[in-house]
Amino acid sequence: xxxxxxxxxxxxxxxxxxxxxxxxxxxxxxxxxxxxxxxxxxxxxxxxxxxxxxxxxxxxxxxxxxxxxxxxxxxxxxxxxxxxxxxxxxxxxxxxxxxxxxxxxxxxxxxxxxxxxxxxxxxxxxxxxxxxxxxxxxxxxxxxxxxxxxxxxxxxxxxx
Amino acid sequence: xxxxxxxxxxxxxxxxxxxxxxxxxxxxxxxxxxxxxxxxxxxxxxxxxxxxxxxxxxxxxxxxxxxxxxxxxxxxxxxxxxxxxxxxxxxxxxxxxxxxxxxxxxxxxxxxxxxxxxxxxxxxxxxxxxxxxxxxxxxxxxxxxxxxxxxxxxxxxxxxxxxxxxxxxxxxxxxxxxxxxxxxxxxxxxxxxxxxxxxxxxxxxxxxxxxxxxxxxxxxxxxxxxxxxxxxxxxxxxxxxxxxxxxxxxxxxxxxxxxxxxxxxxxxxxxxxxxxxxxxxxxxxxxxxxxxxxxxxxxxxxxxxxxxxxxxxxxxxxxxxxxxxxxxxxxxxxxxxxxxxxxxxxxxxxxxxxxxxxxxxxxxxxxxxxxxxxxxxxxxxxxxxxxxxxxxxxxxxxxxxxxxxxxxxxxxxxxxxxxxxxxxxxxxxxxxxxxxxxxxxxxxxxxxxxxxxxxxxxxxxxxxxxxxxxxxxxxxxxxxxxxxxxxxxxxxxxxxxx
Numbered sequence: 022x023x024x025x026x027x028x029x030x031x032x033x034x035x036x037x038x039x040x041x042x043x044x045x046x047x048x049x050x051x052x053x054x055x056x057x058x059x060x061x062x063x064x065x066x067x068x069x070x071x072x073x074x075x076x077x078x079x080x081x082x083x084x085x086x087x088x089x090x091x092x093x094x095x096x097x098x099x100x101x102x103x104x105x106x107x108x109x110x111x112x113x114x115x116x117x118x119x120x121x122x123x124x125x126x127x128x129x130x131x132x133x134x135x136x137x138x139x140x141x142x143x144x145x146x147x148x149x150x151x152x153x154x155x156x157x158x159x160x161x162x163x164x165x166x167x168x169x170x171x172x173x174x175x176x177x178x179x180x181x
Numbered sequence: 182x183x184x185x186x187x188x189x190x191x192x193x194x195x196x197x198x199x200x201x202x203x204x205x206x207x208x209x210x211x212x213x214x215x216x217x218x219x220x221x222x223x224x225x226x227x228x229x230x231x232x233x234x235x236x237x238x239x240x241x242x243x244x245x246x247x248x249x250x251x252x253x254x255x256x257x258x259x260x261x262x263x264x265x266x267x268x269x270x271x272x273x274x275x276x277x278x279x280x281x282x283x284x285x286x287x288x289x290x291x292x293x294x295x296x297x298x299x300x301x302x303x304x305x306x307x308x309x310x311x312x313x314x315x316x317x318x319x320x321x322x323x324x325x326x327x328x329x330x331x332x333x334x335x336x337x338x339x340x341x342x343x344x345x346x347x348x349x350x351x352x353x354x355x356x357x358x359x360x361x362x363x364x365x366x367x368x369x370x371x372x373x374x375x376x377x378x379x380x381x382x383x384x385x386x387x388x389x390x391x392x393x394x395x396x397x398x399x400x401x402x403x404x405x406x407x408x409x410x411x412x413x414x415x416x417x418x419x420x421x422x423x424x425x426x427x428x429x430x431x432x433x434x435x436x437x438x439x440x441x442x443x444x445x446x447x448x449x450x451x452x453x454x455x456x457x458x459x460x461x462x463x464x465x466x467x468x469x470x471x472x473x474x475x476x477x478x479x480x481x482x483x484x485x486x487x488x489x490x491x492x493x494x495x496x497x498x499x500x501x502x503x504x505x506x507x508x509x510x511x512x513x514x515x516x517x518x519x520x521x522x523x524x525x526x527x528x529x530x531x532x533x534x535x536x537x538x539x540x541x542x543x544x545x546x547x548x549x550x551x552x553x554x555x556x557x558x559x560x561x562x563x564x565x566x567x568x569x570x571x572x573x574x575x576x577x578x579x580x581x582x583x584x585x586x587x588x589x590x591x592x593x594x595x596x597x598x599x600x601x602x603x604x605x606x607x608x609x610x611x612x613x614x615x616x617x618x619x620x621x622x623x624x625x626x627x628x629x630x631x632x633x634x635x636x637x638x639x640x641x642x643x644x645x646x647x648x649x650x651x652x653x654x655x656x657x658x659x660x661x662x663x664x665x666x667x668x669x670x671x672x673x674x675x676x677x678x679x
Contacts, residue, residue: 053632
C-alpha cells in the first residue's frame with residue numbers, strides 16, 4: 022500500500038456506492054422500458070463503485086496524484102467545533118448573542134489576542150450582520166433569548 | 182439590434198446600474214483578496230438577491246463573476262499570489278514585471294486588455310447566443326441527455342486534478358442530486374426519515390459549504406503571510422512599445438478565451454493557461470516568458486475575461502452551467518422561477534438582453550474601477566485575514582439559515598464544508614460534484630423519457646444525429662487522457678528498447 026489516505030478515501034466512496042445500490046434496489050430499479058425510482062441511483066452507485074475501485078488500485082500501486090498535505094489542523098478543527106456548538110444553541114441563544122460569542126471564540130482561535138479588538142469586532146459583526154440581513158434585507162434570523170425583550174427589536178432598532 | 186437596445190433600456194435603469202456597479206465592485210474586491218473565490222461569493226450573496234427583481238439579481242451576480250477576473254490580476258502582479266485561480270498564470274510574468282519596476286504597465290495592460298476582451302466577448306455573446314438558442318429548440322430528451330453528459334464530461338476533463346477523481350465526484354453529485362422526492366414517480370429517496378430532506382439538498386447550502394466553509398478551513402491551516410511588494414505604481418498606461426508587443430496577444434487571448442468559455446466545462450481558468458501556452462509557443466522570444474514578458478500578462482488576462490463572459494452562453498441558451506460560478510447563477514435563476522435554457526430568450530427577453538447589455542456597461546465600469554483604484558485595492562490587502570474569515574463564516578451561516586429559516590441547513594452546510602475540506606486535501610475537485618447535483622435531475626428525466634419512448638432501446642442515443650455527435654465528443658474527451666497515457670508509455674518503452 023503506497024498511498025494509504027487515497028485508498029481510504031476511495032474505500033469511503035466505495036461504501037457510499039454500495040449503500041446507494043442497496044437503497045436503489047429497495048426503491049425498485051425497474052427495467053430500461055419501465056425505469057423505477059431506483060434506476061438512476063443504481064446507475065450512479067455502479068459508477069461510483071467502479072471509479073472508487075480504480076482510485077483504490079491507483080493508491081495501492083502509488084499511481085495516485087500527490088495529495089495536498091494537511092497543515093496545522095488544530096485551528097480548522099476548533100473552528101468546526103465552535104460552529105457545531107453554535108448550531109446547537111442558535112435557536113435558544115438567538116443570532117446576535119450566539120454569533121457574538123462564536124465570533125469572539127473564532128477570533129481567539131485565529132490568535133487575536135487583544136480583548137478590545139475581540140469584543141469590538143465580535144459586537145460589530147454580530148450586530149452589523151443582524152441589522153443588515155434581518156432589518157434591512159428582511160431575512161428572519163432567530164431572536165432566541167432576545168424574544169423576551171421584544172421591545173428591543175421593535176424599539177431599539179426601529180430606526181433601522 | 183432592437184433586442185439589444187431594449188436590453189440597454191433595462192440595464193440603464195438606475196437600480197440595475199447600481200447592481201452592475203455593486204457586482205463589479207464586490208467582484209473586484211474578492212478577486213483582489215486571496216482566499217475567497219467567485220463561486221463562494223456568488224453563493225454567499227444569493228440570499229441578498231431573494232427580494233430583488235430577477236434581472237437586477239443576475240446583473241449583480243454576473244458583475245461579481247467578471248469583476249473577479251479583473252481584480253484577480255492585482256494580487257498576482259503585486260504579491261505573486263493569485264486572487265483567484267484564473268489569475269495563477271498572470272503571476273509568472275506579472276510579478277516579474279513588478280520586480281523590474283513595471284507594475285504599473287502590467288496592471289494597466291491587464292485592465293485595458295481585460296476590457297477589450299470583455300467587450301469582444303459580449304459582442305460575440307449577443308451574436309451567437311440567439312442562434313444557439315434557436316438550434317437548441319430542436320433538442321428532445323435524447324439530445325438533452327447527451328448534451329448534459331457532455332457538459333459533465335467536459336467539466337471533469339477541464340477541472341484540476343485526476344480525471345478519475347473528477348468522475349467519481351460527478352457520480353457522487355448525481356447521487357446527492359437524487360435525495361428527496363423523485364420528480365417522476367413521487368417516491369422518497371435517501372431521506373432516512375428526515376423530513377427536511379424531502380426537497381433534497383439545497384444547492385445554495387451545498388455550495389456555501391463546499392466553497393465558502395471549506396475555503397476558510399483550508400486557509401486556517403496555513404499561517405497568514407502577505408508580503409506586499411513595494412513598487413512604484415506610476416505610469417499605469419503601457420508605453421507605445423508595450424502596445425506594439427502585446428496588442429496581438431490581447432486579440433488572440435480574447436478570441437481563444439471566448440471559444441473556450443463557450444464549451445460546456447470551459448472557463449476562465451483553462452483559457453488563461455492555454456492562451457499563455459499559445460503565446461509562449463508562437464513568440465519570437467519564448468525565453469523572455471517567466472521573466473517579465475508583457476505578452477505573458479496580456480494574453481491570459483484577456484482570455485480569462487473573455488471566457489468568463491462567454492461561459493454565460495451555454496447557461497442562457499442550453500440551460501447547462503459550465504462551471505461552479507455559472508452553476509450558482511443557474512441556481513439564482515431557478516430561485517427566481519426562471520428556467521435557463523433555449524426558451525429563456527423567448528420567455529424573458531428583457532432579462533436576457535438586459536444582462537447582456539449590463540455586461541457592456543459593467544466592463545466600462547470595471548475599467549474605471551481598476552485603474553484609478555489600484556492603490557485602494559492594495560491597501561485592502563492589508564486587512565488581516567481573520568476578519569475576512571469570520572465575516573465569511575457568518576454570511577455562510579445567514580445564507581444557509583435564510584433558505585428555509587432552519588438551523589438544520591446550517592448543519593448541512595457544515596457537513597458539506599467538512600466534505601469539501603477533505604476533498605481538497607485528497608485532490609478531489611468540488612466543481613464536478615455541484616455541477617452533477619444541479620444537472621442530475623435533468624439527466625435523469627431525459628434518460629427516463631428517452632428510454633420510455635424507445636421502449637428501453639439505448640440505441641436511440643446514437644440513432645439521433647445530434648445526440649450521436651454529442652456522445653462522440655464526450656467519448657473523445659474521456660478517452661483522450663487514456664490515449665495520451667498509452668502513447669507516452671509506448672514512447673518510453675521504445676526509448677528504453679532503443
